[in-house]
Amino acid sequence: MAREISSLCPPHAEIGEIRWCTSLAAHPLGKIDLLDDQARLEKVATFSPYHIAHIGQHQLMPVLWRWIESESLITFVKGAGLISLNQDEGGATVGVKHAHSGTTAYRADWLIGADGANSSVREMLGVSMEGPVLAHMASVFFSADLDSVLAKPRPLLSWIYNPDFCGVLIKHFDDHYILMSPFITQEQEMVRLGASYWSRMIPKVIGADVPFQIRTQGNWSMATQLAQVFRKGRVMLVGDAAHRFPHTGGFGLNSGVQDAQNLAWKLAAVQESRATESLLDSYEAERKPVVALFAEQSVSNHFKLDEVTNHLNITNRGLMSATKAFETAPIKWLPSKLKGRFADALMKLAFSKTRQLTETSARAHELRSRIAQAVPGQLEHFLSTGLEFGYAYSGGLVIPERSMQPKVGAGVVDYQPTTWPGCRLPHALISRGGVEIPLLYVIDKRKFSLITHDDVGWAQALLCLPLPYVSELVLIVAVPSKAEDRAELVSLFEVGEHGAILVRPDGHVAWRTTLPGMNAVGDLEQVVRKLTVSYRRKIASAVVA
Incomplete structure (x- = not known):
């Protein structure tokens, strides 16, 4: 499986550059090249038999599904959703609704909730998430051939700042891209208009009119939250069901795999009667401090970006304050349309200083220089080998x-x-x-x-x-x-x-x-x-x- 996943990833030479720019086609304002330090690269290569993988979820999920389907020990039920969960001293019973064939009850000794940030398992357990929402995000997944705009290798991440749009563009190996931007309230254009909004913005982000195809779009909340408990009786929570991080750091998938790996040998020992159930208490005791550390680093990365963008009067701290203000009286009492227009106007005003980035004045030159000087300080946002390999358990x-x-x-x-x-x-x-x-x-x-x-x-x-x-x-x-x-x-x-x-x-x-x-x-x-x-x-x- 590792070899198959690696075959879908871009060559390492194509995943090294992180760029700040006004559009993908524009000259970078500053950049970090993760491949610059050859000695570091050679050392990192000795830490694992595998190299880091950058792969889109649209590529990864089919691979995982095929491997699950081929495993004889797994009964893989597709096209179904959880509708009930009950547990007793002997196990857990779940009710599942199938898309085309009614409902089924499944009985198991143990249940692992690995059903994502909006976990139904966690909700049915009555387990709350503790921690703040940092921002609301809108995103679009699209494909485009950009060879005519920018030669390969193109940046892995491009932080885009112009008067019409501020956000991040993530490149995948197969000419697919994810574009994300924050919003303050659901009544704003990017949420209300959906595809028509993104159809307007994508050319501005690319910096050229090229054909593109929107695949999917959606909205989500960026939070730093941990579940109150990771285990309740016969049910354990893993991955995003147990903890949510900002995307600033890339700890989400990795930490979920670590959760499963920590739990697997303990659960096997209990199932094979080699250990008592008390062994499972160590799952939360070991994993929670580690994911709390990842959450702390992700939040630090998120707000550290302000060191670059505060020169544009754009900050994540300001965004968080504005988001809270729109969820609090008296602004939340405004009519929906008025609130949406107000938020759009506020963000447009916040983006206004980005006009200087393309000007030729001395003031504009100084602004670009300050941004360029701040960019190298963002390294630990994109390179966190110490945390990825060096996390430790206690207990x-x-x-x-x-x-x-x-x-x-x-x-x-x-x-x-x-x-x-x-x-x-x-x-x-x-x-x-x-x-x-x-x-x-x-x-x-x-x-x-x-x-x-x-x-x-x-x-x-x-x-x-x-x-x-x-x-x-x-x-x-x-x-x-x-x-x-x-x-x-x-x-x-x-x-x-x-x-x-x-x-x-x-x-x-x-x-x-x-x-x-x-x-x-x-x-x-x-x-x-x-x-x-x-x-x-x-x-x-x-x-x-």
């Missing part, structure tokens, strides 16, 4: 250390690979049966993996461990695919030649030691007991006996 399934997590700077832009407990095990290539394979691929999906360079020492240590604890572990010997890479692998693991790393089924480090196996066997026994005694029935009874 009962991680044995903490007194040291601080190693980070590069603030830990946002650049990633420091580390085996610090709670972090994801860094990517490394090892030899497995004479074949080079990513280390994360051999992590056991049910038990804790004990990773070491010292196979003899730790094999002896495990012989001294009580049997119930040994049954929880899988020993993995990390042998580099090339002998000359051994020193680099030892350095990456941060536990020396004879230490070991204990890794959870989801690939996150639970504990580590620099001690040789026979010196650390007592510590390992205590660690396994602490990690498992709260939810493993077999271990708990063995300890009591």
